[in-house]
Amino acid sequence: MMIVGEVPNVTPSSNGKPPPPVPTLERLATYxxxxxxxxHAQVETISSAEVERQTxxxxxxxxxxxxxxxxxxxxxxxxxVVDLRDRIARILKIDQDQKLILVGAGNLGSALVxxxxxxxxxxxxxxxxxxxxxxxxxxxxxxxxxxxxRVKEVNQQHRARxxxxxxxxxxxxxxxxxxxxxxxxxxxxxxxxxLRVPDTVFVRNVSFLQELSVLSYHLSADxxxxxxxxxxxxxxxxxxxxxx
Amino acid sequence: MMIVGEVPNVTPSSNGKPPPPVPTLERLATYxxxxxxxxHAQVETISSAEVERQTxxxxxxxxxxxxxxxxxxxxxxxxxVVDLRDRIARILKIDQDQKLILVGAGNLGSALVxxxxxxxxxxxxxxxxxxxxxxxxxxxxxxxxxxxxRVKEVNQQHRARxxxxxxxxxxxxxxxxxxxxxxxxxxxxxxxxxLRVPDTVFVRNVSFLQELSVLSYHLSADxxxxxxxxxxxxxxxxxxxxxx
DNA sequence: ATGCATTTGTTACGTATTTCACAATTAGCT
DNA sequence: AGCTAATTGTGAAATACGTAACAAATGCAT
Numbered sequence: 003m004m005i006v007g008e009v010p011n012v013t014p015s016s017n018g019k020p021p022p023p024v025p026t027l028e029r030l031a032t033y034x035x036x037x038x039x040x041x042h043a044q045v046e047t048i049s050s051a052e053v054e055r056q057t058x059x060x061x062x063x064x065x066x067x068x069x070x071x072x073x074x075x076x077x078x079x080x081x082x083v084v085d086l087r088d089r090i091a092r093i094l095k096i097d098q099d100q101k102l103i104l105v106g107a108g109n110l111g112s113a114l115v116x117x118x119x120x121x122x123x124x125x126x127x128x129x130x131x132x133x134x135x136x137x138x139x140x141x142x143x144x145x146x147x148x149x150x151x152r153v154k155e156v157n158q159q160h161r162a163r164x165x166x167x168x169x170x171x172x173x174x175x176x177x178x179x180x181x182x183x184x185x186x187x188x189x190x191x192x193x194x195x196x197l198r199v200p201d202t203v204f205v206r207n208v209s210f211l212q213e214l215s216v217l218s219y220h221l222s223a224d225x226x227x228x229x230x231x232x233x234x235x236x237x238x239x240x241x242x243x244x245x246x
Numbered sequence: 247m248m249i250v251g252e253v254p255n256v257t258p259s260s261n262g263k264p265p266p267p268v269p270t271l272e273r274l275a276t277y278x279x280x281x282x283x284x285x286h287a288q289v290e291t292i293s294s295a296e297v298e299r300q301t302x303x304x305x306x307x308x309x310x311x312x313x314x315x316x317x318x319x320x321x322x323x324x325x326x327v328v329d330l331r332d333r334i335a336r337i338l339k340i341d342q343d344q345k346l347i348l349v350g351a352g353n354l355g356s357a358l359v360x361x362x363x364x365x366x367x368x369x370x371x372x373x374x375x376x377x378x379x380x381x382x383x384x385x386x387x388x389x390x391x392x393x394x395x396r397v398k399e400v401n402q403q404h405r406a407r408x409x410x411x412x413x414x415x416x417x418x419x420x421x422x423x424x425x426x427x428x429x430x431x432x433x434x435x436x437x438x439x440x441l442r443v444p445d446t447v448f449v450r451n452v453s454f455l456q457e458l459s460v461l462s463y464h465l466s467a468d469x470x471x472x473x474x475x476x477x478x479x480x481x482x483x484x485x486x487x488x489x490x
Numbered sequence: 491a492t493g494c495a496t497t498t499g500t501t502a503c504g505t506a507t508t509t510c511a512c513a514a515t516t517a518g519c520t
Numbered sequence: 521a522g523c524t525a526a527t528t529g530t531g532a533a534a535t536a537c538g539t540a541a542c543a544a545a546t547g548c549a550t
Contacts, residue, residue: 024460027459027460027463028456028460030459030463031453031455031456031459031460032438032440032453032456034459035438035455057440058440058442059440093463094459094460094462094463095462095463095465096459096462100458100462100465102458109356109357109360109361110357110358110360110361112353112357113353113354113356113357113358114354114357114454116353117353117354117454119438119454119455120455120458123455123458123459125455125458163465164458164461164462164465187464187465188461188462188464188465189461190454190457190458190461194276194279194363195279196276196301196302196303198302204461204464206457206460206461208452208454208457209275209276210358210361210363210434210452211275211279211363211364211367211369212272212275212276213434213450213452214344214346214364214367214369214408214434215271215274215275215278215338215340215367216268216271216272216275216338216450217408217432217433217434217448217450218338218339218340218344218408218432219271219274219337219338219339220431220432220448221339221344221407221408221431221432
């Protein structure tokens with residue numbers, strides 16, 4: 003029973019249960035890919051302990067992640083690989099074709115949508131847009147690059163709900179507004195800026211430079227060691243961190 | 247003074263202070279880019295409240311993030327934009343040229359290292375490797391693609407410490423072992439697998455499919471709304487979520 | 491059929507991160 | 521100089537997330 007005035011920001015399908023944490027969703031995608039591999043290797047069942055051994059993710063974490071959604075396993079036995087794989091796919095809605103549009107047909111955008119894993123995971127590119135007149139009309143893969151100002155009109159046919167945004171930072175917000183107006187509900191943003199969107203729209207940011215900067219931080223400031231000193235450390239410690 | 251037997255896993259420059267959380271480092275990169283923009287716009291000083299207004303990041307969060315490193319601002323005044331920008335750059339070590347190598351000269355890898363933002367942020371690609379014999383010897387940008395088995399030998403000259411890993415999942419671990427042996431200390435991994443590395447090596451994972459899957463989850467299961475319903479919601483609520 | 495070894499689902503605990511709240515500091519104004 | 525308004529830096533409170541621990545469930549062996 004919903005109390006009037008309560009804020010219904012609990013994300014999709016507001017049941018009674020607490021919504022799954024975002025890190026859980028991220029791991030779910032990892033589990034899915036892992037299970038796909040297992041199923042190809044004809045593995046029938048797997049235990050959470052075995053998942054930990056093979057992926058490095060804590061077994062309790064794995065079980066808890068799944069518990070946000072339903073009960074999947076049999077005590078004493080484990081999880082049926084194919085069943086779990088398919089049920090996770092349903093949760094993430096990657097069991098059905100998902101239409102994508104790309105905005106920004108530059109180097110990065112073209113490469114991203116050219117990634118063959120996309121089709122394999124049923125993400126389907128249906129249209130490509132750009133705001134650079136030099137590019138409009140040219141082909142990208144099997145599609146024609148269209149003027150981004152037409153995105154609303156064009157998406158009335160496709161009804162894609164996910165957009166990949168790979169435009170320069172300066173145009174990112176402007177393009178985002180067009181996407182929102184075109185019915186896009188989820189944006190994968192590669193521009194290193196915070197987008198303003200209505201709270202009905204989900205954004206995930208991927209920033210290449212940010213990732214590199216975090217890595218850069220962790221490099222010690224001392225004079226660069228040559229490769230050998232690392233090897234020596236390896237020998238000292240045995241070798242790998244964690245697990246076998 | 248270091249107590250014997252203490253575990254020195256506190257990341258770089260083990261001072262007495264607690265190490266900054268990783269989320270703080272990620273935001274630091276965001277602040278840096280934001281400050282670069284401000285400095286180009288000739289803004290002299292900025293307050294944490296104004297940062298919140300413009301980036302959406304909580305003002306206390308901003309101040310606390312900075313407090314892990316030093317005191318940067320003047321009470322009653324705020325932060326000097328140029329000074330803060332440069333000090334964050336020093337913290338992240340993006341004030342100096344950082345050498346990078348790329349492993350995996352496919353679509354994605356080529357596009358990533360072709361991104362002009364890299365040079366602007368002083369990340370310098372010094373070598374490209376692949377394990378596909380068809381590609382070895384060919385040029386990529388101004389470099390020749392080399393056999394990845396030679397990475398140790400070649401990196402003895404360059405002494406790059408950061409690697410971008412954009413190879414298929416199956417070869418990712420094998421290549422990683424070569425990189426570690428070659429003195430690489432930080433890896434930006436685009437393959438959707440968990441890499442095993444010694445704990446002297448830092449890994450950041452970027453998975454395109456994982457990001458899309460998380461977005462896909464958030465799409466409600468109900469029949470797809472057309473673009474107009476979203477617009478109606480926009481009108482109802484005023485318009486944007488948060489801030490002006 | 492009963493007991494044992496295994497493994498789940500979940501509650502309780504611990505750690506990490508974010509947010510709040512306020513004393514301390516600064517610049518400008520009178 | 522002293523007062524005021526603004527804003528920082530930070531300990532304490534709140535929240536989110538991860539890990540451990542264990543009762544309940546299952547299949548297998550006897």
